[in-house]
Amino acid sequence: xxxxxxxxxxxxxxxxxxxxxxxxxxxxxxxxxxxxxxxxxxxxxxxxxxxxxxxxxxxxxxxxxxxxxxxxxxxxxxxxxxxxxxxxxxxxxxxxxxxxxxxxxxxxxxxxxxxxxxxxxxxxxxxxxxxxxxxxxxxxxxxxxxxxxxxxxxxxxxxxxxxxxxxxxxxxxxxxxxxxxxxxxxxxxxxxxxxxxxxxxxxxxxxxxxxxxxxxxxxxx
Ligand code: CTP
Ligand code: CA
Numbered sequence: 001x002x003x004x005x006x007x008x009x010x011x012x013x014x015x016x017x018x019x020x021x022x023x024x025x026x027x028x029x030x031x032x033x034x035x036x037x038x039x040x041x042x043x044x045x046x047x048x049x050x051x052x053x054x055x056x057x058x059x060x061x062x063x064x065x066x067x068x069x070x071x072x073x074x075x076x077x078x079x080x081x082x083x084x085x086x087x088x089x090x091x092x093x094x095x096x097x098x099x100x101x102x103x104x105x106x107x108x109x110x111x112x113x114x115x116x117x118x119x120x121x122x123x124x125x126x127x128x129x130x131x132x133x134x135x136x137x138x139x140x141x142x143x144x145x146x147x148x149x150x151x152x153x154x155x156x157x158x159x160x161x162x163x164x165x166x167x168x169x170x171x172x173x174x175x176x177x178x179x180x181x182x183x184x185x186x187x188x189x190x191x192x193x194x195x196x197x198x199x200x201x202x203x204x205x206x207x208x209x210x211x212x213x214x215x216x217x218x219x220x221x
Contacts, residue, residue: 038062
């Protein structure tokens with residue numbers, strides 16, 4: 001029964017997955033972050049494990065309990081997530097960048113709590129490393145899958161990211177629609193790879209995760 005419910009299609013494969021938001025410190029008590037819950041990345045890790053994979057999950061700060069059997073590395077900032085991914089990418093067969101990595105961090109980290117002063121204030125931001133692009137640039141890289149969260153022109157931007165970052169696959173998420181994407185239990189994705197595409201229609205994130213992993217398995221062969 002176990003085998004028919006969960007055909008071990010990823011047996012012997014090592015999957016490295018990022019999940020959740022990152023936290024970019026401003027001062028000792030404040031940070032910049034985003035609305036990611038980590039649910040999609042954790043669903044991918046759980047389903048990959050059920051399909052027989054060895055799973056390493058690099059997780060930003062989330063309120064989901066750790067998954068039994070998944071090697072989880074918790075991080076806060078994009079820099080830390082980048083480092084954890086680079087330390088674990090060598091033996092990965094598949095990399096899935098599901099985290100909502102902050103594109104920018106404060107240019108300077110204040111060592112003491114910033115006091116309020118004027119009626120306006122500005123925080124200068126500087127770019128974070130692009131973890132997904134750096135994985136894709138490696139010579140002996142894993143099968144590399146990105147996510148694209150977009151509010152408009154979803155297909156155009158997703159296909160642009162697939163081509164520009166030279167990915168093997170991208171899962172596009174229309175986050176302008178209610179009840180899919182950030183901080184929800186359900187999702188709907190359109191998946192693109194260089195020779196094709198597939199719509200994964202609205203469903204629970206566990207079910208969408210399973211379908212995405214089946215697509216990855218098909219393209220891996
Ligand atoms: N990503 C990453 N490191 C970053 C930024 C993004 O690894 N510093 C990854 C995400 O995990 C996702 C993919 O890149 O898999 C696309 O993220 P997204 O925010 O949609 O695209 P960006 O390339 O950051 O472009 P923009 O935010 O301008 O749309
Ligand atoms: Ca971004």
